[in-house]
Amino acid sequence: MDQKAPLLTSEPPHAEAIGRWEAFWRLEDLGRPLWVIPTPPAETLFEAQLVPMRPLIQDKAFQLRASLNFLLWREALAIGDDWVPHLQAYQGVTPLPSAFGCPVRYFDHTSPWVEPLIRADDPPQKVYDLPRPAVTDGQLGTVLEYIDYFVAETGGRYPISTYLQGPMDMAYLVWDSSAFMLAMYSNPKEVHHLLRLVTDLSIAFIKELRARSPQFFACHCPPLWMPEGRGVSISEDCSAVLSPKLWREFSLPYVNEISEEFGGVVIHSCGNFQHQFDNLAQVHNLRGLNFGASETPFEAIWERFGGKTAILPHIGLNKEIPFESHVQFIEHILRTATHSRGLSILVTPPTLTTETAGGGPSLGVGPHVVDDEFVSRFVQTTKETMERCIAADRQRR
Numbered sequence: 001m002d003q004k005a006p007l008l009t010s011e012p013p014h015a016e017a018i019g020r021w022e023a024f025w026r027l028e029d030l031g032r033p034l035w036v037i038p039t040p041p042a043e044t045l046f047e048a049q050l051v052p053m054r055p056l057i058q059d060k061a062f063q064l065r066a067s068l069n070f071l072l073w074r075e076a077l078a079i080g081d082d083w084v085p086h087l088q089a090y091q092g093v094t095p096l097p098s099a100f101g102c103p104v105r106y107f108d109h110t111s112p113w114v115e116p117l118i119r120a121d122d123p124p125q126k127v128y129d130l131p132r133p134a135v136t137d138g139q140l141g142t143v144l145e146y147i148d149y150f151v152a153e154t155g156g157r158y159p160i161s162t163y164l165q166g167p168m169d170m171a172y173l174v175w176d177s178s179a180f181m182l183a184m185y186s187n188p189k190e191v192h193h194l195l196r197l198v199t200d201l202s203i204a205f206i207k208e209l210r211a212r213s214p215q216f217f218a219c220h221c222p223p224l225w226m227p228e229g230r231g232v233s234i235s236e237d238c239s240a241v242l243s244p245k246l247w248r249e250f251s252l253p254y255v256n257e258i259s260e261e262f263g264g265v266v267i268h269s270c271g272n273f274q275h276q277f278d279n280l281a282q283v284h285n286l287r288g289l290n291f292g293a294s295e296t297p298f299e300a301i302w303e304r305f306g307g308k309t310a311i312l313p314h315i316g317l318n319k320e321i322p323f324e325s326h327v328q329f330i331e332h333i334l335r336t337a338t339h340s341r342g343l344s345i346l347v348t349p350p351t352l353t354t355e356t357a358g359g360g361p362s363l364g365v366g367p368h369v370v371d372d373e374f375v376s377r378f379v380q381t382t383k384e385t386m387e388r389c390i391a392a393d394r395q396r397r
Contacts, residue, residue: 005155008085009215017082021225024344025287025310032390033334033343034082037382038314039074040161040223041067042090046111053108057091060146064153071158079379082344084225086159086217089146091139093165093235096201097173098138100130112139118175124187127175127194133201135208147212159225161217162209166234166267167199167254168242174198184246191250199254203261206232221268222290222312222346231264231287239280240271240295248279259284266310272296272320277304288342292316294323299336307341314346325349326378327385334389347382 009018024034045051045066055062064087071085092111098104102114118126136144143162150160171194172180183191210216219226219233226233236255239247259265264285272295273280280286281304288310289301295316302311315329323329326347337343 005157007215008157009159014084017084018225018227020082021084022227024342025227025230027307027310027342029339029341031340032386033337033340033345035345035347035382035386036081036083036222036224037079037379038223038346038348039070039083040086040088040090040220041070042088045070053110054106057106057112060149063090063146064150068154077375077379080383081347084159084217086161086215086223087150087154088220088223089143089150089160089162091143091146091163093163093169093173095139095143095163096165096170096198096205099133099135099140099201100174100197101138102174104139114173116174116176118179120176120179122176122179124179124183124190127190130174130194130197132197135201135205140205144208144212147209151212151214156214159215159217160213161220161223164202164206164220164232164234166236166238166251167195167202167258168238168251169235170198170202171195172238184250188249195250195254199257203258206258206262218262219266219288222314222344224312224344226266226287229263231259231262231266231285233266233268233288233290234258235268237268237270239267239269239273239276242276244275244279247276248282252279252282256282256284259286266290266312270295270316274300280305288312290314290346292318293329293333294318294321297321298333302337306337306343307339310342310344311337312344312346315348327381330382330385331389334386334393337393340393345386349378 008014020030020034023030042056042063046053046056051066056066067087094104094112094114097114100117102117105113105115147160175194180191218231221233221235236251238251255265264287265283266288267280267283267286268290270292274296280289286309289305290312291301293313293316298313305311313333315323326349330345330347333345
């Protein structure tokens with residue numbers, strides 16, 4: 001195509017949704033929480049088993065065609081949530097470690113894996129042999145190639161996202177995770193050296209992403225519209241397993257660097273990270289927290305951060321605090337929240353929300369996502385529950 005197309009984000013109802021998101025991130029009272037059934041195209045195509053994994057990852061034309069078809073299908077559902085359609089230059093979580101030279105393994109059943117470059121029996125000083133990668137090295141170059149292709153083929157019509165893991169999540173893919181954790185105690189200097197390299201590369205790569213995409217979709221996890229200047233989202237899943245002391249020493253400084261560079265940060269973490277609340281309160285321009293309410297208690301998050309930053313719950317792995325249905329999940333969130341400022345609910349079916357091998361938590365979708373009866377029932381019950389709970393909340397206040 002190579003010629004500019006009308007921006008999807010300028011067309012109703014998407015322009016109206018973006019207006020709501022702009023007010024949302026300012027923590028304004030919209031009279032209701034925002035809600036989304038999160039379906040980033042490439043991830044959803046894989047998790048719903050609609051397309052094979054290898055061509056989705058390795059063929060940019062295939063990924064774009066499949067993603068555009070999926071967006072058309074989703075639009076036809078007329079869900080009525082606050083979703084803003086976008087494309088996803090998807091390579092999984094492996095691009096940044098691959099830039100350091102980590103070997104990438106591809107599969108038919110799951111997202112790519114990387115093998116650590118620094119293995120468990122290597123001396124920690126091997127970290128000083130690592131290169132300072134360019135933003136075009138490894139799969140980073142592939143992501144940029146896909147973005148250029150998507151922009152050219154669509155005339156820049158769609159916002160584009162990609163995975164943005166936090167420095168800690170990337171570092172333990174480059175260095176064997178167990179050895180890396182031990183090195184925080186035995187070789188902190190070497191750990192900081194790797195985190196310095198990873199953070200510098202992350203910042204440079206995000207700048208390049210913004211330069212390549214006319215509409216950069218900065219909040220990948222969860223996939224929510226975020227206005228220019230409000231920051232980026234990063235995944236910091238180590239928050240659940242590190243002690244507060246270690247997170248404060250090895251994560252907080254680098255998270256703050258990214259936040260300062262881009263005007264804020266939304267943090268996603270799986271698991272229960274309640275023990276990190278004091279540290280999270282020290283994050284500069286913390287724009288939001290995305291978490292599984294089946295692991296980190298919503299009540300605790302809301303009490304500490306509600307009204308101060310965006311609260312973005314989803315069901316999660318549905319283990320420690322299980323929900324029988326998405327209806328029960330919505331009811332719990334809206335019964336607990338004392339207002340709707342900065343609250344956005346991400347709704348997925350809990351019975352399908354599982355952890356995929358090597359791929360982290362799923363979106364809660366499976367082959368059922370293309371079953372008309374299942375989708376119709378899920379969407380309808382979600383809408384009815386949201387409307388009922390919001391009406392009850394207004395009466396209560």
